[in-house]
Amino acid sequence: MRSAEGLLEIGFMRTVFDSLGAGVFVTELTGRLTACNPRAQQLLGRPQKAMLGHDLHDLLHRGPDGGTLPRSECGMLAVLDSEQPAEGSEELFLRGDGSLVPIIWAATPLRHEGRMEGSVVVFHDFSLHRDAAEQTAAHLAALEGLTARLTMVAEVSTVLISALETPEMLDRLAGLLVPDMGDWAAIDVRTAGQSGEMRRVAVRAPHDPRTAEALRGPLPPLPESTRSAVVQALRSAEPVALDADDLAEAPDSPLASAHRELFDRLGGSCAVVVPLYTRRQVFGALTVARVDPGSSYSEAELFVLADIARRAGLVMEAGELFEQQRHVAETMQRQLLTPLPQVDHLELAARYLPAESAAEIGGDWYDSFLLSDGVLTMVIGDVVGHDLKAAAHMAEVRNMLRALAWDRTEPPSLIMRRLDEAMTHTSDAPMATCVFARIEGAEGGPWKLHWVNAGHPPPLLITADGHTRFLEAGHGPLLGLSSALHMGLGWPDAQADLPPRSTLLLYTDGLVESRTRDIEAGLDTLRRHAAALARRDIEDFLDELLRRIDPSGDDVALLVLRTPAAGVGAGPGEAPAQQAHSPAAANRGAPGSRIEDTPVRDTSEPG
Structure with a gap:
């Protein structure tokens, strides 16, 4: 018991x-x-x-x-x-x-x-624990997917905001979408200035790059009516999803046939066509497709693709606006760069190179004209800023200087002082740099340079035998600074002899300064090449100088003067006299300025 x-x-x-x-x-x-x-x-x-x-x-x-x-x-x-x-x-x-x-x-x-x-x-x-584990795994998978999408969107954004031409930008964009968002991607855009014309600018298919490259090129124009997914996306500005049944339908227009060719040659069981658009206009369409049978696009993927396409449309619109601004600013500057006068046997030549991007178009200008006393002037200047507004201010400052210089026969220092006061009290133009010079001498020479420099890079004098020196004298403050701040500063008049067959070069800072080179190195480079080109004809001198320096980024203006040989221009027994030519006589046979978009390419050996 x-x-x-x-x-x-x-x-x-x-x-x-x-x-x-x-x-x-x-x-x-x-x-x-x-x-x-x-x-x-x-x-x-x-x-x-x-x-x-x-x-x-x-x-x-x-x-x-x-x-x-x-x-x-x-x-x-x-x-x-x-x-x-x-x-x-x-x-x-x-x-x-x-x-x-x-x-x-x-x-x-x-x-x-x-x-x-x-x-x-x-x-x-264990069901509650297993459900929680499965839910956690699902959340982790969703987070991983979201992270991958965000990473891709970040990469896309980097491509979109980088300084690329539109076709290159769109090609790289298509490359970022495969294979994550599809097995291949293609981008068709409307050709600028030609309503209805289309062009396929990008096709990326890692599994068949040769075919992808062959599918680029011109496309048939937009039809009046069609079931084409591209046209639907372009006209509705909404994404269009395509499944196997949609892809099996026979095309009903040449453009639809061209779009169908993508699937015939690259494959595809489903696809999404999203418009590249903004509120103002539709620029084109992006097609992304998957090849595996049974695959499809989720709503989240449709949203991501639509967002990427919208971002691309905004960048394309911004590019168009920049190009329009560039064209307006460049046209304004070209219209203001008047033909150059010719006095006796003095030779003048000029160049203007617009900036590479609309954001860099600015206020650079050159000018040369005869004053009321018959004296020749040379002007080079740069208004602060890099946009259409800077170009407009440049025109304002240029015209004020012309009017003030013509109004009275005064030393350059007084002209500069009156221009500084006029900018401060009658204009909203910002600060500017400028060199204003008078070229004075008797018939046949000798010639003298009288000038002032308002914060501008110094003129460069090159003698016939290749000796060079920067004319550092005459320096004063930037225009629009002294009078505005009541600094009481002035611009000292400077003088220099211009030897026979010498070359005087005025230029803007875009020639000697860039993001990859400081101004001191740029000045040394300018001096070296100018010396080597001293015996060249002044037109060749400018072309070769630009070819060797190859400025990039900012716009560039150059103005060059070549004096004649000693005694050239003076008649037999003629007493030397101060220039007193009328503008009509002085301009007789003027060669005019020469304005080029790109430097002339040279075949000679560098000096």
């Missing part, structure tokens, strides 16, 4: 067994269930009497499809043979209602007085 304490202990253990929050089974050596607690009954929806005496594996253990499993694959029964604990989380039990419940379990051999008598199996419903 058991003692009272033994009976109490058995009763306590029974209470613990019944109160456990996990399901508990006890089996004998054959695997038959001999005990189960209330939690096991609750988890499986089975009463105790329906389970006790039945084989644990045969009654409860099932595969993912609900079918029975071989006993050899049952890890819980394996404990009876190995007599070693085991656990697992990839098993399913059959509930009383026929549904399956995933479990996490642990099985331990049951020994009594040293003998193996069966096993104890403890299990939990």
Whole structure:
């Protein structure tokens, strides 16, 4: 008989067994269930009497499809043979209602007085844990997808804002979209200035680059009516999704046939066509396609592609506006660069090179004209700023200088002072740099240069034998600074002899300064090349100088004067006299200025 304490202990253990929050089974050596607690009954929806005496594996253990499993694959029964604990989380039990419940379990051999008598199996419903894990995995996958999309959009944005020509930008954009957003991508754009004309500017297909390259080029014009996805996207400014059925339809226009050729040659089971547009206009369409059967595009992917296309449209619009601004500014400057006068045997030549981008078009100008006393002037200047407004201010300052210089016969320093005051009190033009010079001398020479310099790079004098020097004298403050700030500064008049056959070069800072070279290095380069070209005709001098220096970025203006040989121009027995030619006589036979978009390419050896 058991003692009272033994009976109490058995009763306590029974209470613990019944109160456990996990399901508990006890089996004998054959695997038959001999005990189960209330939690096991609750988890499986089975009463105790329906389970006790039945084989644990045969009654409860099932595969993912609900079918029975071989006993050899049952890890819980394996404990009876190995007599070693085991656990697992990839098993399913059959509930009383026929549904399956995933479990996490642990099985331990049951020994009594040293003998193996069966096993104890403890299990939990794992569905909540598994659902949470699956949900976490889904969230992680979604975050990874979102991160990949954001990375791609960041790369696309970098391409869009980089200083690229539009065709190159669109080609790189198409390359960034494959293979992440599709197996191939193509971009068709409307040709500027030709309504209805289309051109395929980019095709990227890593699996067939040769075919992709062959598919670029002119396209048929936009038809009046068609079911073409490209035309739908262009006219509705909305994305158009295509599935296998849409791609199987016969094309109904030449443009639709050209679009269909992409799929015939590169493959495709689904595609998206999104417009490159802004609120003002539609520039073209982007097509992205996938080849694998059964593939499709999600709403999130459609949204990303539409956003990328909209960004590209904004960049294309900005490019158009910049080009328009560049054209207006360049046209304004060209109209203001008047033909150059010719006095006696003095030779004048000029060049103007517009900036490479609309953002750099600015206020550079040159000028040369005869004053009321018949004296020749030379002017080079640069108004602060790089835009259409700077070009307009340049015109304003240029015309004020012309009027002030013509109004009175005064030294350059006084002309510059009056211009500074006029800019401050009658104009909204910002600061400007300028060299204003008078070329004075008797018939046939000798010639003298009288000048002032308002913060501009110094003129360069090159003698016939190649000696060079920068004319550093005459320096004063920038225009629009002294009078505005009541600084009381002035511009000292400077003079220099112009030897026979010498060359005087005035230029703007775009010739000697750039983002990759400081002005000191640029001045040294200018001096070296100018010396080597001293004997060249002044037209060749300018062309070769520009070819060798090859300025880039900012716009550039140059004005050059060549004096004649000693005595040339003076008649026999004619007394030297100060120039007093009328403008009409002085301009007779004037060669005019020469304005070029690009420097003349040279075949001679560098000096």
